Amino acid sequence: MDWHQLWEIVSTPDNVPIVALLFLVPFFAWLAWQQARANDQLIAQLEADPKLAKTAHRKAFPWKPGWPKEIQTWPYLMRVEFLAAIIVTVILIVWSITLNAPLEEPANPNLTMNPAKAPWYFLGLQEMLVYFDPWMAGVVFPTLIIVGLMAIPYIDTNPLGAGYYTINQRKHAIGAFCFGFFVLWITMIFIGTFIRGPSWMWFWPGQTWDPTRQIYETNRDLPDIFGITSMNGKMIFGAFAMALYFAVAGAFIHWLMTRTEFNRKIQKRMSLIQYLTVQFFLTTMLLLPIKFIIRRPPFRIKYIWITPWFNI
Amino acid sequence: MADQKSDNGGKGAPVPPGGKGPGVFAKWLKEQIQNLKGRVKEEGESLKRPEKTQLFKSMFRVKHDDSDRSRALGVLSNVFFHLHPAKINRDAVRYRFTWGMGGITFYLFLVLTLTGVLLMYYYHPTKGQAYQDIIYLMSDVPFGKLLRNMHRWAAHLMVITVWLHMFRVFLTGSYKKPREFNWCVGVVLLVLTLLLSFTGYLLPDDQLGFWAVTVGTTMAQNTPLLGSLGPLGRQLHITPYNDVRFALLGGSIVDANALLRAYIWHCIAIPIIASVFMGVHFWRVRKDGGISGPAPVMLASDMDKPVPPYNPPKM
Known part of the structure; x- marks a missing residue:
């Protein structure tokens, strides 16, 4: 166990935000979960008692009759904002006094950095380069992330859950978002920062980053496993494999979307175009962990679909 | 002369006319000093209530008392504060609910603008000079190192706060009707935040920035249709000299033009674009009915009934 190596990665000033994220994201997830649980208990109580539902305040936050529903912005909101600004300033100044922004040697096109890493917030995309070709990982997926978020x-x-924390009323939406945010985004950044060493090789935490390390890995494509060698054969096989994947993944998502009475109700509110958009984004999202798993040992499969123009 | 003065300014006993000599003058002087002391005390007392002064009234135009009307006017009649409504949902100030991340992001943008402008005084976006400027900034400029560190760490923090803000907005379902469009504006702001940070990465012109930008723009070279290495690029006669990477770098390699372009995107173009989107974002928060909650919970049983909007737009 090379603790020094681990410390070197963790203590690199530019990695501080990622280390901070490892604490901040669970903390805020916990804060949200706590409030969601309180609201879900209240919802269950009100669903069971329609009479109470008509008269209840319907908030987990305390409220007494006679309290005004609205309060003055000055001072009640602005003092919070002012306090937040002061705290952030103090944090920033302390952070800036204790840690220096990195400055490497002058730019030198003849001396490649190893590993050459993107800024930490783009390391997820850089890590995706292992699983997809650059046009997918660097261009198509970022575009899909942006369009998908906007969609x-x-x-x-689902009209429920607007303006309050809840899990029970929005299991699928929250599940999908957390899958995207925690698994696809934060985990990929974590791998890109802590696991990927020289030559973008996989080093477990605590393993020494040895720039001379050699790994003998035979990368295979899916058609190779089935003994398909001709380009046309690979093309047709890959197209079938992808179609099969989307059919299975689509069926799985459809099953999820129609599992309970409530889910079916939400699904019925969707137009065809909404339904297909959900299917497209969710099945594409699932492609990443699947390619991640088949790319790692013992499978070591690089491409599923090979064509003369692009590979997936 | 003594008579004239006493007539004008003396509030107490006037100097007896006809009196002359050093005794009379000393008495007169003493009285004058007494008068002056009285006036200083009087005006000093009035300064304890600065809101009563003409200077204060000319600036703030609103009474500074504890009435709700004055508090509301204090917010509404101030160019910086009138982004807020006069009154808000009593639970909306709870940090547990909002996490304050949107506001902190905006505050960090202001910190970055201030530190960024100060850094611009010491920086030339030219090859060779840029790196020397950073060395000079860190070693010779008073507080230069602190300035650069603050800019760097505030940028990182801003990326984190944007993500957490988005996480909170998602978890509270705040993108739902009528706030759909503002969510999209927010996504654009997320992209602009990342681009702002990324364009700043190249500016020190060191190995870190150079290779990060090389990696980044090589990805752009693989853009389908528009990149020389991307699918169908070759078929459309796209070469390294006319593709999207060339447009980003102002050349086929990361060099002087790339530095200048990154500088202009970073310091001028993206901040202006982001400011416009931020203006729309904040304006829409107000127009869509203020922040989304904490709203009363809805029940699945009243899902199909028409529900009156919780916070109807009223501004």
Whole structure:
């Protein structure tokens, strides 16, 4: 166990945000979960008692009759903002006094950095380069992430859970978002920062980053396993494999979407275009962990579909 | 002369006319000093209530008392504060609910603008000079190192706060009707935040920035249709000299033009674009009915009934 190596990665000033994220994200997830649980208990109570539902305040936050529903912005909100600004300033100044922004040698096109890493927030995309070709990982997926995020309000037909934390009323939406945010985004950044060493090789935490390390890995494509050698054969086989994947993944998502009475109700509110958009984004999202698993040992499969123009 | 003065300014006993000599003058002087002391005390007392002064009234135009009307006017009649409504949902100030991340992001943008402008005084976006400027900034400029560190760490923090803000907005379902469009504006702001940070990465012109930008723009070279290495690029006669990477770098390699382009995107173009989107974002928060909650919970049983909007737009 090379503790020094681990410390070197963790203590690199530019990695501080990622280390901070490892604490901040669970903390805020816990804060949200706590409030969601309180609201879900209240919802269950009100669903069971329709009379109470008509008269209840319907908030987990305390409220007494006679309290005004609204309060003055000055001072009640602005003092919070002012306090937040002061705290952030103090944090920033302390952070800036204790840690220096990195400055490497002058730019030198003849001396390649090893590993050459993107800024930490793009390491997820760089890590995706292992699983997909650059045009997918670097261009198509980022575009899909942006478009997919923008599409969320227009494909989520569940009217419940607007303006309060809840899990029970929005299991699928929250599940999908957390899958994207925690698994696809934060975990990929974590791998890109802590696991990927020289030559972008996989080093477990605590393993020494040895720049001279050699790994003998035979990368295979899916058609190779089935003994398909001709280009046309690979093309047709890959197209079938992808079609099969989308059919199975689509069926799985459809099953999820129609599992309970409530889910079916939400699904019925969707137009065809909304339904297909949800299917497209979710099945594409699932492609990443699947390619991640088949790319790692013992499978070591690089491409599923090979054509003369692009590979997936 | 003594008579004239006493007539004008003396509030107490006037100097007896006809009196002359050093005794009379000393008495007169003493009285004058007494008068002056009285006036200083009087005006000093009035300074304890600065809101009563003409200077204060000319600036703030609103009474500074504890009435709700004055508090509301204090917010509404101030160019910086009038982004807020006069009154808000009593639970909306709870940090547990909002996490304050949107506001902190905006505050960090202001910190970055201030530190960024100060850094611009010491920086030339030219090859060779740029790196020397950073060395000079860190070793010779008073507080230069602190300035650069603050800019760097505030940028990182801003990326984190944007993500957490988005996480909170998602978890509270705040993108739902009528706030769909503002969510999209927010996504654009997320992209702009990342681009702002990324364009700043190249500016020190060191190995870190150079290779990060090389990796980044090589990805752009693989853009389908528009990149020389991307699918169908070759078929459309796209070469390294006319593709999207060339447009980003102002050349086929990361060099002087790339530095200048990154500088202009970073310091001028993206901040202006982001400011416009931020203006729309904040304006829409107000127009869509303020922040989304904490709203009363909805029940599945009243899902199909028409529900009156919780916070109807009223501004």
